[in-house]
Amino acid sequence: MKARRVTIKDVAREAGVSVATASEALNGKGRVAPATRQNVIEVAGALGYTASRTAKNLNAGRTGSLVLAVSPMSASDASKGPQPEWDVEYYFRVLSGASARAFSRGFLLSMLPFRSPSSEFLMATDGLILVDPSEEDDLLDEAVRTGVTCVTIGRTARDLSWVDNDFFTGTTAALQHLSATAPSRPALFLSETTSSYVRDELSAYLEWCSTAGLEPIIIRSPGPRVDEAEPVIRAALSASDRKFDAVVTTLDTLASATERSARALDLQVPRDLQILSLSDSRTLDYGLHHSITALDLDPVRLGELAVDLLIAEVEGDAARRRELVPASLTVRDSTLAQ
Template structure:
């Protein structure tokens, strides 16, 4: 039975912020006025001398201070508009995450505006520009460092899922991450426990892309194979477009490069389903000739034949946790970014031909 993993929240010890966000107290100090005066000036309140207002605004601009529109809406008990950035809505993973966000936002009386980015720099910029004018905060997916820098410039609270960037942009990000290491280690132990010694990996990406690199998830898989004393050479990893046909094509290349492979661990469930179809097209039975396991725990994993072994992620809780991180921004303006981690759970089904006990 699938159970919901526990959420673990901690301060972001992984990051070393190079600069904290400019606060209202910083502006008040630099302008030689009170915090209330800064608030009146930036919120265009009438109870302030025009010359003082202009001086405060000039100081705020020079320091790069942006009023927290989200906090202002909370104080005034106005309806908060939350932006949601998704790469696409065709992959079943993202609607399940969105469901958790919508439910959590509704509990708070917030409105949600959804924007699809196509996982491109241009699409992410369009979404961020939209939210700069219409949203008080946002959550979602950004893949490009330049997009994250733009998000911090907008000056509204946000939380990202699984952002893998680096440097000062990453240091200022509230994140909800999936514990890839523990989940993938459980999957590898499961396959090794069933006697598999030739394990292939289907990683994310398009093979035709020049200079393509192994994803962080793919690299963890390779490292775990090496730790288990198994082959982890380039031929055991094939890159797959994030689709069922992508999984079919990738597993065909894998079978050609490594015909002795008896198990496949895929980047996600969509690619894993494609791998099962591709293996059947090659005349190989799943799981008798080759076991297959995925990642994400999508509903479709129970519907395919044979049912797919997968690393289940509680996607509704993932979305709700992102909203919680954003809601926490209604508090001290200089608090550090936070990272919450969700641990996947291995759910063993028929596609790996057994119910081997995974050692602790």
């Protein structure tokens, strides 16, 4: 038979004090005589009492819950069912790191699969982590308006704490890698330009093209999913006047669509076409005919840091903090330079 949990009432009865006095003694609050406080602490230890997480949060005026959401990559995504962004492995790896860190810190973290700027929903949580925020995100607008503590993974113009990668430096290093063995004429394949990481990648690409004396080539998918991206990249690759011999993608799903299209068109990777993703995933290493060179953004670490920043603010630290996580290039079969 499972042993009954020792409660604060048991401690109070054994110590000969009221429940309120026992609670104040254990929480270090109230005007409790030092001898009484010490007696309550000793009795609690002898009985094996530990305060429940729920009780601690209620005493602190908190719910003990955090929420992680992803900003939609297009305006139409915000009004539909499960967000297509959750098809991107990067976001689940962020969620994995964030949820484990939150639990270790005494909080439960939930994923928001649908978008809703509901103030009622936001007021039921202690804080919000928003990944890849756009400058006009309804959920972030509502959270700021209602006073919910917010941290972002990615940057906005708002006065919020954030964690991010140095995408400009990472993109520049990736482009240099493509040309390390032979001159390269890369195209940039993206699905949106509202997120700070895409703007950084685009800026780095345009500057690199200007320095190399090359015409920028931007290919845009209507969405982040492979099935949305594949028709677009296949048409670009099969064009009779194609002017690029490499594709740099902002998402792993776009890289997967590119590799699938190259095979369908009998293009040899990397001889005829180099492919590089600015976001890594297991699919790019094991799920394709040619493994794809990619930037490892360390999404688990991003999630952990975001939780640490959020909890610090939930617990009363008003300072704004910004953290950069290094990205590293993982070289695989899809590029010439090894």
